[in-house]
Amino acid sequence: MSQTTTTPHEGTPVVAGIVTAVVGSSSSFVVVLAGLTAVGASHAQAASGLLTLLVTQALGMLWLAIRHRTPITLAWSTPGAALLLSTGVVTGGWPAAVGAFLVSGLLIVVTGLVPALGALIARIPTSLARAMLAGVLLPICLEPVTGLADSPAYVGPVVLTWLVMHRISRRWAVPVSLAVALGVVIVSAGSSLAPGDLVPTLTWTTPHWTVAAVVSIAVPLYIVTMASQNVPGVAVTSSFGYQVPWRETMTVTGIGTLVGAPFGGHAINLAAITAAMTAGPMAGPDRSRRWIAAVSASVTYLVLALACGALTALVAAAPGDVMQAAAGLALLGTLAASLAGALADEDGREAAVVCFVIAASGVTILSVGAAFWALVAGLVLRPLLATRT
Template sequence: MPETSDRGLAAPVTAGVVAAVVGFSSSFVVVLAGLVAVGATAAQAASGLVALCVMQALGMAWLSLRHRVPLALAWSTPGAALMVSTGAVTGGWPAAVGAFLVAGALIVLTGLVPRLGDLVASIPVPLARAMLAGVLLPLCVEPVVALADSPAEVAPVVLTWLVLLRLAPRWAVPASLAVALLVVVVAAGDQVATGDLAPSLTLTTPHWTASALLGLALPLYVVTMASQNVPGVAVMAGLGWRVPWREAMSVTGLATIAASPFGGHAVNLAAITAAMTGGPDAGPDRERRWIAPVTAAVSYLVIAAGCGVLTALVAAAPEGVVQSAAGLALLGVLAASLREALAEDEDRVPAVACLVVAASGVTVLGVGAAFWALVTGLVVRAVLRTGVSDAPTPPAHRSPGRPARRGGRRAA
């Protein structure tokens, strides 16, 4: 019996460790780039990374232990990409922190007020995906530019990604990032900062400006909901699990609020790693799969201890090396976003208009391109549909909040 029990624990524990390693390594450079882009120093960016690791670990441990459901959490990678494209906001880093806090408050309200979830779900899916694709496009171009400018440093990163994409797709991004960091160590040598590399939290008093709220907080909320929370519920439903919507939104929103003064931008439901912790990879015994996200939570706390070292390496990287790894990591998300953005004939032109504006990176009246992209897409869509009655909203577009609030272990 003990031997059988050990075997039963091995699968979810292994799945949890793998999910944490893959989830962190595949996107932490995007998070650091996003935090720096909106005004964080290296120390503040490292603090944000630590805060996100800790808060998502605590959140997923609470939800999984409480409901015995394999609920995995993550940071908002699309939100980080959005910050890269948005750049500095009026009011600087304190205003960005204020925007993070407001985004977290909106996520909490989404769980408490079903109509807010319905409002988010009413945003046409093609436009939400087109906005995300436009935000990601400049980042995904980075490997091409860097390869042309610095082939010796960037080629090993791209080749590693390409080979493992064929042989072991799950490890293609982590391995390419590991090669990128190796290139950094070789190229930078003694230039890597060797001061206090222990993880630390840097507190920033939030400040609020209208342009930061419109240009960062609102798009960050929309992107996180449309690209992380709603797909996260769909992934779990596909695996036979029902997400306790109200509590999940409350926990992730409060985790975002708690992380924001220390530089964390958004905590949300996981989508990709949710399949690792809630699916067959976590073992054949469904009753034990909740162990996987709990193990991932412990792993994230361990990983948090190394955030200072990783931030120092990224800061010392030659131009283009880490950006290339980040761009490669986002190609899959870009492909999925483009597929959904252009799937419907009637929304194709509004989606393309939305994508182009988002990719432009323009700032108008102090508000970033993501906000104007969504406005443009909605205006073009309204003009093209004037006098044409819309078909009923498909079930997939409805808020996941209403049917999921009851909680429960398995989907009906």
């Protein structure tokens, strides 16, 4: 009778799912809170948004994993949250941002139902989408540098932890550095935290629609979510031999975004990086049972949702630039991957650089943010600047 052996890189589906949820949420929750706050959310509304994202992505994962017996992993749109952080408050304030979230969710649903729209998005050069995202991320990723110069006592321990953990375990570098950042906050401002702030609650916002919000938030949010999350998520999952039901997945994530938007959730989508944790060897040697890792991750996300109020209160009480620096560290890997993708296509490199520079500038023209203009400039200049042979 044969006995299955487990390599050092293999584990069990349940443990893999727990690690996926812990790493996925702890690596970027501060970016989500900062992004929602940047477009006008109060601390209560931001906490509601984080709670909503955790619940909707968990329920969507449960449905897809159990229905298809496939390790399909969902997540919130971290690039989308970074986009919000760079966009800031638009005309109409927070209600207009919520309206833009709804438009983005509707576009995701339509993408699943209308193949032509998905094909249109696929025609956007990957280098331009990556360049736009890199430009959005650059100002955020500068925060550890400026924070270290302005508040070394607060930011120094976070940066040092990140560096040390990179030598020990790259996967845990960001989560552990964020834990240190929260520790700094607790030590410096713990006594000012009110018990009532620690309880997560849902906060409804009646959406409002403005042209500026749709153009500055909805369209770029949809594009970066599709190009930086959904398309790579399919590729990662497929690389382990699993087929993602594209139409149903887009419908589930789009409906999840629509339902969550009035409560502050900006977007949920296919996971890209953490998808490898549930679909790969980490989830066990038996490929037919790896879908259990997605279920385990879903349950863990629901448990973590109970901590949303406490996390938001801690971020709000953070001294100096400690949480901004932590957010910058969390996005350095995404920035590196985006820059590499933006510059990989030699023929469109100049247009990608222009797109990157405009997105990084943060300019607002006609009440429309830089991300939109960056993509427009890149699309217009790409054929004009293409290398002629």
